Amino acid sequence: MEIITSLVATTMSAGTPLLLAAVGIVVSERSGVVNLGTEGIMLVAAVTGFGIVHLSGQYWLGFVAGALAGALLSMLFAALAIGLLTNQYATGLAVALFGAGLSAFIGQPLQGQTLPARGADGIALLRDLPLAGPALFAQHWLVYFALALTGAVAWFLFRTRGGLVLRAVGEAPESAHALGYPVRRIRFAALAFGGACAGLAGAYLSTVHTPLWSEGMVSGRGWIALALVTFATWRPGRVLLGAYLFGGVTMLQFYLQGQGVDIASQWLAMTPYLATIVVLALISRNPRWIRLNMPASLGKPFSPNG
């Protein structure tokens, strides 16, 4: 029983950075822009968040700083991809590479540093429940925030006028432009939101999930989040399912090792990457299904000047 409760708890914690990043990607991709830079954004935000918490001792300040750093880096992407109409794939790659370099550079003096202790996580009273308490209600508040954010994004996208406009911009930017909607501003805003989410994900990773900074510590989660959004056909609810599933896959390796399963740790560590490849292959088999769900203008630059 104890194993199951702690497996559930660690799965939620490991799934949260994926969920936060992927929900942000859903919003930015729904507006028709693909930003491959998530990995780099998460790295920069992780080092920023860690550094700020280390210096100030305030966790919330670290989250704000991480989200701001993420939004800022995403705006740099937007300035190039939307402002200067550069190729979105190449620009996203530039963000990923730049973020990796910049985070390593900033983080060099932070290697091996520690963070101040945190108070007890979770929801008072509920976390003292037997079984369900430690499994579900003893998490850091960002875990619940991520869940609430997922619900809010789903509601925004499919139940509000603003969400309708955002989706229209992603499906048919020319028509949205003709109707008088500021296509590029909306995309800018969507990207800033996506960057802030990825930033929050990075800060959570380096301050709560594994409270330390090491170079390249995001280790592919940004790319997995990008893949998750495709698996989830750009729907927040399915993103949640996928993020927790992958969180579970990541944590399972530690349990197998803890149980004394005789497989080298490196082979177990490969599972999230191999799982991503397998799911990607299965889901992509039917291109028509993907195309039906994908925002129609995804990756195509839009200029009001033709």
Next chain:
Amino acid sequence: MKSFALVARATPSRLFAWLSPVIAILLTLAAGAWLFALMGKDPVQGLRVFLLEPLSSVRALSELALKATPLILVGTGLAVCFRANIWNIGAEGQLIAGAIAGGGIALLATRESTRAFVPAILLASALGGAAWAAITAWLRDRFNANEILVSLMLVYVAQLLLAWLVQGPLKDPAGYGFPQSRLFEAAARMPLLIEGTRLNIGFVLALAAVGFIWALLARSVIGFQLRVSGLAPLAARYAGYSGRRVLWFSLLLSGAFAGLAGGLEAAGPIGQLSPTISPGYGFAAIIVAFVGRLHPVGIVLAAFVMALFYIGGELAQSRLGLPSALTGVYQGLLLFFLLACDTLVGHRLQWRSAARAD
């Protein structure tokens, strides 16, 4: 109020296509100088350490060529992919796979072995890299799986595979517990070009590869098909060109080149298998390919600039006490500036009265 707008050019500007990388490099250096000043270092001295010291002696130049070798090889292979609009960004993984395959053969060499091992190592590395890339090609061909994500995921898998090998089956029993293989025997090391330096035959191979790709792209049928598939996919399909052929050809070729680069590193300057075969050459080569305009000759020049950044970063650490991660910042900046400058290839700036906010 006046503002500027980007207006599409009728035809891309050839002038800007070649000018843009030069401007981007100059802007990167300017930003780099500013970065030095920001960290309280004299920018002039900083740039001198970064740019001129790696060019100051024969030995320094040979080190530069040594660093440029994998970048030339991987960058040329990637150029073939990118020209065909196939986004292979997992060259780092293919490079590692090549190092594993080549290193595996190199470890078979004994003290009595002959130089016949050298071609065997090179062949194995190329095959290893190609096999790793074939996974991406197959998944894309058979399941339509996005090659960006698959090739990238395979980088992490390759890194973990290498880490397992050097901590497990290939670990040097006399290595004091360090995660690395034993040193390769002399017969399994790449012959040096200049005695007293570390520059080996890999540099010549890389230049030969550049010549081969140049001829391939300019003169062969598959080269023509590659370019058409990249520039005008519909026209390529109308002409009956096989997209599958282009996909497999470009991925296998770039995988083989990346693998060769990995084998050359392992059996060249490193001389054994260790967990860090490459300081991100596979990723830096993406930038090299773009800065070199996907043209073989341009790639050679761009690879030397990128090699300068690598050595400059090391020197900045030892001479100026700055983190060597500076290299990564410079690399990222260079690609940003290049992309921004490239806007002027297809567009021109036009000043006009602001009409509407969008």
